[in-house]
């Protein structure tokens with residue numbers, strides 16, 4: 001029994017160290033961070049290839065097509081995606097994005113626990129008490145994920161329905177090809193999302209923990225980071241042409257990555273739909289009437305972009321500079337127009353006689 005246990009621990013350690021993307025060490029900030037980022041990108045891609053080839057072999061390959069790794073790779077990496085202008089803009093944004101992400105790492109895992117500890121300090125322990133142990137750890141993870149899921153949906157709903165915020169979120173939607181490497185997000189949009197998820201999600205998750213009488217534990221935070229890495233490798237499929245689905249029944253509970261490409265569709269019937277997060281709950285889209293369940297064959301007809309009028313040369317974010325600057329200009333216009341509406345310019349009565 002002991003042999004099995006120690007073997008299990010060794011396997012877990014191997015997976016953690018070599019296969020799961022995780023945070024960078026802080027000893028030599030610049031190089032260690034750059035190298036860790038590259039290694040993490042490669043690890044993430046490794047999982048995309050393994051899972052992607054399995055999906056290709058089982059569901060996509062035609063009956064008479066011979067299965068080979070080469071055929072699988074050709075399907076996973078079509079040249080027309082990786083030579084598109086939109087892909088180049090994404091790639092040029094990568095270094096900036098890693099710097100931004102660095103500041104946000106692990107904050108979510110801590111947030112809910114800290115809020116729970118603060119609530120106990122402020123109001124005393126809750127009347128319910130879940131004894132420390134595996135059940136309490138599981139509950140802490142569930143509440144943390146749930147809090148983040150609700151907060152993220154709220155951010156996304158606002159990003160699509162409030163014109164000022166849409167201008168910044170549009171940077172994520174102006175991509176014209178989807179690929180699992182990295183899809184750009186405007187820094188302002190990213191900061192707002194992190195605020196929602198880390199602060200809002202932390203308060204919601206911590207509040208639920210407090211009400212249920214779950215005490216924060218360090219073990220839950222470690223397990224949470226591990227789970228996030230696992231979920232991350234599934235979420236990667238949200239920006240790809242590989243249809244990752246959980247199956248008919250589970251798709252009614254969890255948001256499958258396959259629904260996300262429709263969120264990027266420029267077609268009017270798909271706009272502002274499927275706002276949830278892959279692996280999160282599908283119920284939020286159901287409640288807010290924003291769910292679009294894909295029909296067979298519909299995926300092939302998607303045109304990716306922020307709208308049908310803003311494609312190719314008309315794409316407002318066709319260069320990195322435009323992607324970065326255009327949202328400020330457009331959001332500024334919205335603010336000025338609003339100011340104008342709030343205080344209409346008074347026209348003197350005599351004006352009519354001029």
Ligand SMILES: [Zn+2]
Nearest residue numbers: 156160169263
């Ligand atoms: Zn969106």
Ligand SMILES: [Zn+2]
Nearest residue numbers: 172183239260
């Ligand atoms: Zn997306």
